[in-house]
Amino acid sequence: MQEKFDIIIVGGGPIGIACGLEAKKQGLTYLIIEKGPIVNSLFNYPINMQFFSSSEKLEIDEIPFISKEAKPKRNEALEYYRRIVTSNQLNIHLFEKVLQVKKEVDEFWVQTDKSEYRGKHIIVATGFYDLPNKINVPGEKLPKVSHYYKDPHFYASQKLAIVGASNSAIDAALECWRKGAEVTLIIRGPEVGQRVKYWVRPDIINRIKEGSIKAYYNSIIKEIKDTEIIINTPEGDLNLQNDFVLALTGYMPNFEFLEQLGIELSDDDKKLPKYNPDTMETNVEGLFLAGVICGGMETHKWFIENSRIHAPIIINSIVEKMQLVQKS
Numbered sequence: 001m002q003e004k005f006d007i008i009i010v011g012g013g014p015i016g017i018a019c020g021l022e023a024k025k026q027g028l029t030y031l032i033i034e035k036g037p038i039v040n041s042l043f044n045y046p047i048n049m050q051f052f053s054s055s056e057k058l059e060i061d062e063i064p065f066i067s068k069e070a071k072p073k074r075n076e077a078l079e080y081y082r083r084i085v086t087s088n089q090l091n092i093h094l095f096e097k098v099l100q101v102k103k104e105v106d107e108f109w110v111q112t113d114k115s116e117y118r119g120k121h122i123i124v125a126t127g128f129y130d131l132p133n134k135i136n137v138p139g140e141k142l143p144k145v146s147h148y149y150k151d152p153h154f155y156a157s158q159k160l161a162i163v164g165a166s167n168s169a170i171d172a173a174l175e176c177w178r179k180g181a182e183v184t185l186i187i188r189g190p191e192v193g194q195r196v197k198y199w200v201r202p203d204i205i206n207r208i209k210e211g212s213i214k215a216y217y218n219s220i221i222k223e224i225k226d227t228e229i230i231i232n233t234p235e236g237d238l239n240l241q242n243d244f245v246l247a248l249t250g251y252m253p254n255f256e257f258l259e260q261l262g263i264e265l266s267d268d269d270k271k272l273p274k275y276n277p278d279t280m281e282t283n284v285e286g287l288f289l290a291g292v293i294c295g296g297m298e299t300h301k302w303f304i305e306n307s308r309i310h311a312p313i314i315i316n317s318i319v320e321k322m323q324l325v326q327k328s
């Protein structure tokens with residue numbers, strides 16, 4: 001017998017959790033299914049990562065988030081969201097991956113790698129941190145290359161090339177240089193990204209100016225070999241000695257998963273999923289989108305800050321739908 005819920009929420013990130021909390025408050029039956037630990041994306045962020053948002057902007061359901069500094073660190077956010085899940089006894093299945101969702105008449109069948117469920121409504125809150133934007137060069141699969149940065153200690157006394165010029169790349173460059181790595185930045189455009197945190201941008205620009213961190217602008221990496229990399233710069237190709245490469249060129253949502261669910265995507269580069277912003281319901285009736293997944297390839301558009309509102313919007317819309325069904 002398959003368990004049946006009013007709502008099945010795919011993804012236990014901050015926004016999936018906010019949806020679960022809201023569903024619980026409204027007395028609906030719900031299940032959050034998360035393929036990793038609680039707030040898996042945040043768990044996989046760099047260990048010393050500091051949010052650009054201040055803690056009150058990351059709060060869900062107005063539950064106070066107290067942090068040591070105005071902008072919380074990763075560990076404080078893990079504590080905050082973990083306590084919300086445990087103290088509210090949210091119904092969440094961890095380390096269980098949703099493989100398929102199929103609409104069958106007026107409900108959905110959900111298959112995971114552990115079980116099967118039925119849901120009257122589905123909320124997809126799967127974020128974008130699982131799939132890195134590849135740089136597509138020979139050598140990208142070498143073990144010395146990573147698309148995720150974790151801990152600066154690992155790179156001490158090593159020649160580290162970092163590809164990218166946005167927050168993740170710049171934070172990693174500064175942190176690793178401060179822990180003794182020899183850092184080279186390879187930047188496709190003419191400057192450090194304009195969206196880099198306003199208090200970090202002058203720091204990196206000054207480190208580059210003084211020569212502590214080497215930056216190649218208007219440059220791309222062409223090939224990664226065991227002990228060197230080849231980069232193309234405005235002055236021509238250069239061979240650089242190299243121990244490790246961090247390709248921090250952003251991440252993208254799992255579009256295949258969205259398409260498999262029947263969600264339409266815009267046919268331009270942005271691949272924006274189709275949904276009604278007043279209800280967050282997609283072109284598939286009963287299937288909703290929440291959180292940063294809504295931005296398609298525009299992964300800088302939605303944050304926890306501005307997408308936490310999706311939770312009450314969706315749950316209110318589901319409650320209204322259920323009331324209409326009861327009346328008819």
Ligand SMILES: Cc1cc2nc3c(=O)[nH]c(=O)nc-3n(C[C@H](O)[C@H](O)[C@H](O)COP(=O)(O)OP(=O)(O)OC[C@H]3O[C@@H](n4cnc5c(N)ncnc54)[C@H](O)[C@@H]3O)c2cc1C
Nearest residue numbers: 011013015035040051052053098126127291292303304305
């Ligand atoms: C380095 C970094 C720093 C950021 N800093 C900030 C900040 O300061 N302020 C801010 O507001 N935002 C910030 N963001 C953006 C945003 O807040 C995060 O991306 C946030 O995690 C989005 O929440 P979410 O719940 O929408 O998605 P996520 O937190 O990514 O949650 C999605 C969850 O779905 C799970 N999942 C995926 N597929 C499946 C599946 N098939 N089955 C089951 N589970 C699945 C994943 O494991 C994940 O836990 C930052 C992002 C990054 C990458």
